[in-house]
Amino acid sequence: MKSIMLEDRWRKGPWTPQEDKLLAEHVNLHGGGRWNSVSKLTGLRRSGKSCRLRWVNYLRPDLKRGKITPEEESIILELHASWGNRWSAIARSLPGRTDNDIKNYWRTHFKKSTSPSKNNVEKKPKAQLLTQQQDEEMRMTMTMNEVERVAVAHDMQQEMAYVYPFTGMLQGGSPDGSISDGSSEEEVSWGGLWHLDI
DNA sequence: AACCAAGTCAACCGCAGGGGT
DNA sequence: GACCCCTGCGGTTGACTTGGT
Known part of the structure; x- marks a missing residue:
């Protein structure tokens, strides 16, 4: 009872x-x-x-809200290749998107066609993942190409509107x-x- | 117009880790 | 140090929508 x-x-x-x-x-x-x-x-x-x-x-x-843009998609692809299913980490690189959004997007768009890259994404201790994540974030900010920079800036503008x-x-x-x-x-x-x- | 399959999205579940006592 | 509670994360499910036949 x-x-x-x-x-x-x-x-x-x-x-x-x-x-x-x-x-x-x-x-x-x-x-x-x-x-x-x-x-x-x-x-x-x-x-x-x-x-x-x-x-x-x-x-x-x-x-x-609204659909994932091609720019966001490319970021998701790149980060997923590095981090695997660390959705929350990927979401942090995409302002305004949630891990759930990205997870759903990945499942519907990529899971069937491509097997997720499992390089670097085997189960690791969280601390190790964190360091790797920080490294990757650094790398992302340093290697983000011009298109993506523009996209991010554009996203920021859109975000304000939302x-x-x-x-x-x-x-x-x-x-x-x-x-x-x-x-x-x-x-x-x-x-x-x-x-x-x- | 009706049916079915595929796609989308919100929400739940179980687990792990961190912090407090 | 052990235990408990809370939070966050990733996986999964199920309802609803959309598109095709």
């Missing part, structure tokens, strides 16, 4: 706009981290893990003072899936 109640403690499945709003407001007020306390402080019936994932993969204001509407919402609410009134374009990107009540 008790285990059933414990399992029942956390809600699962797609997030509702209300939950998103609560989480975004909480992170806006208190910052990220301490995810396990989020449910207590907000009343959300979501695990800390779930909250963190939702924030990182969807609500974060600096997220870039960021501001969202940060505006998160930091002070949307111009009309609400997360969504259901009529804004934002509502579209907030997902048609979620129009279900808790």
